Amino acid sequence: MTDENKKTTADDPTVDESNAAVELTEPADVDEAEKDDVAAEKDDIAAEKVTKKARVDRSPARGFRRYVSAILVAVALLASAGVAGWLYFHDYRMDQQTNAAAANVALDAAKNGTVALLSYSPDSLDKDFANAKSNLTGDFLSYYTDFTEKIVTPAAKEKQVKTAASVVRAAVAEMHPDSAVVLLFVNQVTTSKENPDGSFAASSVKVGLKKIDGRWLISAFDPV
Template sequence: MDWSRVLAYGMLPALAFVLVIGAGVLKILDSGVRQSDTARAESVQAAKDSAVAMLTYTPDTVEQQLTAARERLTGGFLQHYTELTNNVVIPGAKEKQISAVASVPGAASVSADPAHAVVLLFINQTVTVGTGVPSDTASSVRVTLDKVDDRWLISQFEPL
């Protein structure tokens, strides 16, 4: 048996085939990692921006601000937030001249894929009632987001 022929016509093509398949698998895996990294970055930013929009308002513009924040929400949470703001927050802010300013000093992605993400937020909020002394609160929240029409929307907002 001529080993050079076996090597040239059998082993080398098989090795080339295995290398091509391996390169394809690596390319697919790399694409998945890049999509997850993009989902993480986008969802963290969307969670931060949306939390600030949901929790920041002034008595003069509370209705417009919180109505605009609803565009960042979806599902059952959108319904719950709408009821809470319409029945409690907006009337209370107007009647008692309440203003609130929220910030997000820290955020971390818990999990993310191209269509669903979970983000942990650390939120500071300063609330002023009328001409009273502002009060500060700090909280942490688990935010679940779903990608709908290329936008990350909050579907759950759970205080921890």
């Protein structure tokens, strides 16, 4: 190697030391800056992915919560409507069906039915019994039909028995929407061929009623 080649930059006055330093340091600085930019870009991408994922995660949750809230509101409305309906039918309708006006209807049905039941004439037995049976229902209707056909009709025709009943006092003992019990005090005058002057009888009767198709009908008739 020659002495010329052995010269260093320190020995060569034409070489600028500052430029040489720049050339040595500049590539390192550029690499570091690029690394920083790449790292920052990666951070931004990662942050954007997290944000998108959070949006995706949150959006269905919010939708589900809104859906559930709507269902709860609907259920609450239905429940309140159900309660209102129940209160109407249970309290208001019950009161309407068992108030004084309803009791008077049942009372009149018991009085009129009892008068028809205990009043008949030998000249109009079929009509009288048909009228009485129109006020009766259930087992008592069956009993009355059998009793009048087999016992009352033959005796009334043979002995010319005639009866006339009247209700002197009446009171409702029990009152329900579809059933009632009425206590009656009844006077009955009976005449016959053997006793034309007639006989008088006073009795008390507990009358059971049932509401059938809007009408109060006698379902039980028990002397007390």
